[in-house]
Amino acid sequence: MSEKNNSNQEVAKDQSLYLLPKTVSSEVLLGRMKQIFILHDGNSYQLRITKLGKLILTK
Incomplete structure (x- = not known):
């Protein structure tokens, strides 16, 4: 029975990664x-680092 539980836990863990x-x-x-x-959906956005x-x- 523990093998089945481990298998279920592994599947749940793999699915959570997605x-x-x-x-x-x-x-x-x-x-x-x-x-x-x-560029996103036809718009240009600026990502910048401030002085701080x-x-x-x-946008």
């Missing part, structure tokens, strides 16, 4: 730049 949002570091997105532009090291996304 529910998690993708995580990307800001370093990967921005590289050495302080800003990038992101915060991220701001503006």
Whole structure:
């Protein structure tokens, strides 16, 4: 019976991985730049790092 429970737990664990949002570091997105532009649904958005090291996304 424990083998069946372990199998069910493994399936649930595998399915939960698909529910998690993708995580990307800001370093990967921005590289050495302080800003990038992101195109979404025909609109351009600016993602930039402020002087205090915060991220701001503006249209």
